[in-house]
Amino acid sequence: MDRNLALELVRVTETAALASAGYMGRGNKDAADQAAVDGMRKAFSHVSIQGKVVIGEGELDEAPMLYIGEEVGRWGSGDRAVDIAVDPLEGTVLIAKGLPNAIAVIAMAPQGTLLHAPDTYMKKIAVGPKAKGLVQLDAPVEQNLKAVAKALNKKIQDLTVIIQDRPRHDALIQEVRAAGCRIKLFGDGDVAAALATCFEDTGIDVFMSIGGAPEGVIAAVALKCLGGEMQGKLNPLSEEEIARCEELGWHQEKINKVLTLEDLVASEDVFFAATGVSDGDLLKGVTYLENNQAKTHSVVMRSKTGTIRFVDAIHRLDKNEILVEMMEKHR
Numbered sequence: 001m002d003r004n005l006a007l008e009l010v011r012v013t014e015t016a017a018l019a020s021a022g023y024m025g026r027g028n029k030d031a032a033d034q035a036a037v038d039g040m041r042k043a044f045s046h047v048s049i050q051g052k053v054v055i056g057e058g059e060l061d062e063a064p065m066l067y068i069g070e071e072v073g074r075w076g077s078g079d080r081a082v083d084i085a086v087d088p089l090e091g092t093v094l095i096a097k098g099l100p101n102a103i104a105v106i107a108m109a110p111q112g113t114l115l116h117a118p119d120t121y122m123k124k125i126a127v128g129p130k131a132k133g134l135v136q137l138d139a140p141v142e143q144n145l146k147a148v149a150k151a152l153n154k155k156i157q158d159l160t161v162i163i164q165d166r167p168r169h170d171a172l173i174q175e176v177r178a179a180g181c182r183i184k185l186f187g188d189g190d191v192a193a194a195l196a197t198c199f200e201d202t203g204i205d206v207f208m209s210i211g212g213a214p215e216g217v218i219a220a221v222a223l224k225c226l227g228g229e230m231q232g233k234l235n236p237l238s239e240e241e242i243a244r245c246e247e248l249g250w251h252q253e254k255i256n257k258v259l260t261l262e263d264l265v266a267s268e269d270v271f272f273a274a275t276g277v278s279d280g281d282l283l284k285g286v287t288y289l290e291n292n293q294a295k296t297h298s299v300v301m302r303s304k305t306g307t308i309r310f311v312d313a314i315h316r317l318d319k320n321e322i323l324v325e326m327m328e329k330h331r
């Protein structure tokens with residue numbers, strides 16, 4: 001895929017972040033999400049791809065924009081056919097409460113290569129490049145943690161495991177504590193949490209959680225670019241979710257299968273871009289500057305070359321056509 005698409009994708013996540021950041025701390029997660037969706041969709045119309053949303057805001061009946069199956073991009077005759085996975089505002093509650101780690105995020109891959117994950121829960125494990133190939137989602141927790149400690153040349157007591165703070169993880173938390181590791185609990189945003197395992201500065205060594213399956217596919221694209229490892233397994237928690245899986249052709253045998261990184265993302269030529277909405281471990285959030293300007297901090301990655309770029313940008317909110325429209329609508 002054309003390497004210049006990387007910068008195009010950053011423009012899209014920047015626009016989503018800028019559109020939604022004004023809602024920080026205002027207690028309205030739906031309005032913040034809608035703003036991010038608006039911004040992302042608008043910015044996509046300038047990108048030279050024939051994109052189809054495979055992970056989006058839901059089915060057409062529940063999501064009028066960026067719904068699964070929606071065509072995005074310019075759709076010119078020479079444009080590349082691609083699968084698009086979006087989470088315009090990953091961590092809607094985080095923005096509503098003004099908490100850290102909300103991001104706007106996109107993953108892109110050649111057509112037909114991203115897993116069409118149903119919108120149910122998924123059990124996930126992620127580790128950075130040094131521990132790649134050494135963990136097994138279904139293995140005992142302690143066994144995985146010992147393997148990671150060995151790969152990182154750390155004492156098991158010095159490993160930090162990041163887990164979403166939910167009652168469904170009580171037993172997991174007990175097991176990680178019993179193994180002797182440190183734990184960092186996070187409120188929301190498991191894409192950022194999985195990514196953190198690949199950046200030493202974050203101090204996070206392992207990600208273990210049950211979170212959204214769509215977020216699992218998006219994170220897997222990033223882990224592929226970063227040379228890390230991620231595995232997942234659908235984990236429908238209610239009768240309704242099981243029915244939803246069946247409706248989409250996920251029968252018990254398929255649900256029980258551990259999905260490897262290759263199952264989640266079947267291509268070596270994928271892109272991932274994210275822009276911070278609120279300050280986080282990896283990305284700074286949107287900040288507003290004098291003279292109607294705002295600053296964004298993003299990361300964009302391409303698996304083919306393994307390049308990881310951090311992009312700082314200063315935007316004129318009164319000059320850029322799309323941003324002017326977003327500011328009128330959402331500020």
Ligand SMILES: O=P(O)(O)OC[C@H]1O[C@](O)(COP(=O)(O)O)[C@@H](O)[C@@H]1O
Nearest residue numbers: 089090091092188189190211212215
């Ligand atoms: O809040 P739940 O039901 O535990 O779901 C977990 C999911 O929610 C999130 O924390 C945030 O998702 P939203 O941005 O859609 O609110 C995800 O990162 C995670 O996968």
